Amino acid sequence: MDAAFAPLAEQPFTVGGCTYCYTDTDLGALAGPAHQVPEELISFVASESTDHWDDFTALYRRMTPRIVRQLATGQLHVDHGLVASRLLAAGWRNWTMPEQEALESVWHAWWRSALHEYPGTEPVTGVLETISVSTGSLSPWLAVWAETRTEAAGRHLSDALDDWLFEGRLTDLRFGFYNELHATSELLTWLLSLEEDRIGAAQLIEVERIAYS
Known part of the structure; x- marks a missing residue:
């Protein structure tokens, strides 16, 4: 960078x-x-x-x-969401191509590093919020998570679900300091697409309840 x-x-x-x-x-x-x-x-x-x-x-x-x-x-x-929101406000997608590519390279490296280390320096949900809000989509980052079958990635997923399911947050979960990214739909679709052994039974029951209610 x-x-x-x-x-x-x-x-x-x-x-x-x-x-x-x-x-x-x-x-x-x-x-x-x-x-x-x-x-x-x-x-x-x-x-x-x-x-x-x-x-x-x-x-x-x-x-x-x-x-x-x-x-x-x-x-x-x-707050991770605030940094992402500030990057959007600064219009980073209109910066020079080398600057955009450098930032995207950091996002990819940071995300893969976070998924391979447990516990990390911070909850993996904060990393996901930053990179998804700033790029406008969860899908590419969730795809990397699905492909990462390490113990660390699995434990991060369990922790993330504990956070997202607390008090039913997943029913209307928004990322970004100003709630720029509505995450519920993408997350539910992704969670239900994972192999059965990726999510604990109790958490999966709650995910299905939210998805099909």
């Missing part, structure tokens, strides 16, 4: 924003070399509302490699 975003990171940049929340020193630091921006400011950029910046899209795009790296390594304590 650093290489793909290097032309943007090295360009002269001016940051304007809410001077009630951020000092001139903060804004100056954000305008400096992207790799030198203090980590605490990265978390603010990742989570702050878009109207706090004069040019949110340009700032978020410039900080994306830092934000994504910290998120994927468990160092960014910001």
